[in-house]
Amino acid sequence: MRKAPNIFMRRTVFSAAATFLGTVFALPLVWFVFAPFNARAELGLAIPSPFTLSNFATVFQNTFAMQALLNSLIQAAGGVVLVGAAATLAAYALSRSPIPGKGAVTYILLLFSSVVSGSAAMVPIFLIISAAGLIDTHLAVILVFAGGLLPTAMFILRDFIDAIPRSYEESAMVAGASPLQAFFDVALPVIRPGIVVVLVWAFVNIWGSFLIPFILLRSDKLMPASVAIYSFYSEAGTPIVTLLAAYSLIYSLPVVALYLFVNWKFGFRFFGGIKS
Amino acid sequence: MASVEFQNISKSFGAFVAVPDISFQIADGEFICLLGPSGCGKTTSLRMIAGLETPSSGRVMIGGRDVTYLHPKDRGISMVFQDYALYPHMNIADNIAYPLKVRGEQETRRHARAKEVADVLKIGDLLKRLPSQISGGQQQRTSLARALVYPSEVYLFDEPLSNLDAKLRLEARGFLNHLQRDMGMTAVYVTHDQAEAMALATRIAVMDKGRIVQFAPPIEIYRRPATTFVANFVGNPPMNLVPVEVSIGEGALLLRANGLQLAPIALTDVIAKAAKSGRMTLGVRPEHLRIAVAGDQNVVSGELFANENMGPESLVTLERGDNGRVTARIFTDDEIKVGTSVHLAFDARHITLFDDSGARIPAADER
Known part of the structure; x- marks a missing residue:
């Protein structure tokens, strides 16, 4: 019985600390939800009064910013398709075929991946893209992202595929399927939850990235939203908070939508229907 | 096909x-x-x-x-x-x-x-x-x-x-x-x-x-x-295997092991050859063992280790001191208490002999 008050105290302190931490993290998000609908939004938190959509109306008239959202979509979709397809095939091969030293290959790739998409490699990447004549193209951005994300994507997927019994494909092949049929009919559907996770992860990465498109692109009409967001800064460099907030909300919606869609359709589960 | x-x-x-x-x-x-x-x-x-x-x-x-x-x-x-x-x-x-x-x-x-x-x-x-x-x-x-x-x-x-x-x-x-x-x-x-x-x-x-x-x-x-x-490996429970010492006397094979009493076995060329090593393994299936009665010639004895009733039959396991265990499948309703000494008998025709290397020695009636 002597311990009871002690536990009560500890729980109170813990709850208070958790509440404080939660508030610190929640406040910017609350601001993020309220500010776009406030015609006089500032960096301080305020409930919109009156509630207005005028910020959005102004943002929608900014053709550069709207084009930028489309550009973001093109670059993210291109990168996701490339990463998804290449990572699936590569990870499958690394998992299933007896390639000597395949473990080492995966780990070395993983090690370099952080280098490739990191800022340290920006100069060589710029030079390579420049030499390839791809500066100021969507393709340049897509390729660099794909190169940077692939190793990690392969690593995640290879682990995932390793955990799936080979007998799935073996039973398909014994039943008369070619390796290609076994892959598409049986392996691919079973791996799909893993692929979806990788696709979402790649999409979010490309969608939110600033440095690579900023360096590789020149013309306004190709800039993605992460760069275009700077058009809501005045020439003196101060943010126009109302428009910035509205644009940010629009910018974040596809990621939220993607998450909800995937969660509804696939449920972000790693394993399904495997009976051991 | x-x-x-x-x-x-x-x-x-x-x-x-x-x-x-x-x-x-x-x-x-x-x-x-x-x-x-x-x-x-x-x-x-x-x-x-x-x-x-x-x-x-x-x-x-x-x-x-x-x-x-x-x-x-x-x-x-x-x-x-x-x-x-x-x-x-x-x-x-x-x-x-x-x-x-x-x-x-x-x-x-x-x-x-x-x-x-x-x-x-x-x-x-x-x-x-x-x-x-x-x-x-x-x-x-x-x-x-x-x-x-x-x-x-x-x-x-x-x-x-x-x-x-x-x-x-x-x-x-x-x-x-x-x-x-x-x-x-x-x-x-x-x-x-x-x-x-x-x-x-x-x-x-x-x-x-x-x-x-x-x-x-x-x-x-x-x-x-x-x-x-x-x-x-085959049989449930598998065949009982008892290491025995062998010698030849009076034109027959004599087997010796603790707690084992065996009638001499007729000699063949193969048996005589295998007996030279002095060691063999005697094999008897659990279903060929029965509770011994007076006059039985082939008997293995020991203390009861476990008696598992399986419904129609019982699995009776007896321990021959340090010489391993022998299991029998016996159709009996008799209660045998753990620790009592038990004598199990078997027919000579149910004996399988293995030589020193573990290979089966063909019986006399086989070619």
Whole structure:
């Protein structure tokens, strides 16, 4: 019985600390939800009064910013398709075929991946893209992202595929399927939850990235939203908070939508229907 | 249906030799069980027939055709996997019909065929379900249906019943037995369960450390186990093996061991030769032991270690001091108390002798 008050105290302190931490993290998000609908939004938190959509109306008239959202979509979709397809095939091969030293290959790739998409490699990447004549193209951005994300994507997927019994494909092949049929009919559907996770992860990465498109692109009409967001800064460099907030909300919606869609359709589960 | 032949097959995984060198022939219509403890190379051998492993050397023939390097799909085989390997995203009908799909059969026709097979296996009303929505026994029958849905040269089974509970296993075993007699299928069946092998096989290949120790019909394996390994593996409970010292006297073989009383055994040339080492192993099956009465000539004695009542019979195990245990299957209602001394008798014709190296010595009435 002597311990009871002690536990009560500890729980109170813990709850208070958790509440404080939660508030610190929640406040910017609350601001993020309220500010776009406030015609006089500032960096301080305020409930919109009156509630207005005028910020959005102004943002929608900014053709550069709207084009930028489309550009973001093109670059993210291109990168996701490339990463998804290449990572699936590569990870499958690394998992299933007896390639000597395949473990080492995966780990070395993983090690370099952080280098490739990191800022340290920006100069060589710029030079390579420049030499390839791809500066100021969507393709340049897509390729660099794909190169940077692939190793990690392969690593995640290879682990995932390793955990799936080979007998799935073996039973398909014994039943008369070619390796290609076994892959598409049986392996691919079973791996799909893993692929979806990788696709979402790649999409979010490309969608939110600033440095690579900023360096590789020149013309306004190709800039993605992460760069275009700077058009809501005045020439003196101060943010126009109302428009910035509205644009940010629009910018974040596809990621939220993607998450909800995937969660509804696939449920972000790693394993399904495997009976051991 | 077709024959299967292994010609000097070996298989290594890196430095590990799974199968050193085996050769055997399976005739058309035979049901062969590869029986052995785990790691004896039986599954590896099966997978080499299926084409899921490539032999390190040697040739695999199916129906007289060299299939050593042929892809599994071109071998004309079907296989039931231990984990069933049902495709989790397809319903039962599509699972069963998948082999027909890859053969380019129309959807309506392959589903009609799947229904036929499913009905035979009593899963016809589950066709719209997913594998995760049916029981283990039903999954097992689905995987069996998938193997039976198209005609094959050889049917391969990789411990298909090991994930079922005891009752379902018996039922499935009976069904497979009926199927084999019905279809006359050529089948290779891997199992570590000797009862399964005894019940199903027309011939059993007992394997140990990648080698075939004995390849014979079940009754032969049971009556004349080639080595102590086979004797110890087949039978439930397995054959009692008692190390004995031997000598020759008065033109007969004399056996000696603690707690053992044995009538002299008639000499043959082979027995005389094997007796030179001075040691043999005496083998008697548990079902050939009975409670001794006065006048019995072959008796083994010891203290009762355990008495397990199995319903119709009892498993009586007695301990011969430090000389190991002997188990008997006895049909008796008598209660025997643990620790009391028990004498078990057996007939001379039920004795199996193994020489110093563990190989069986042919009895006098054999040629």
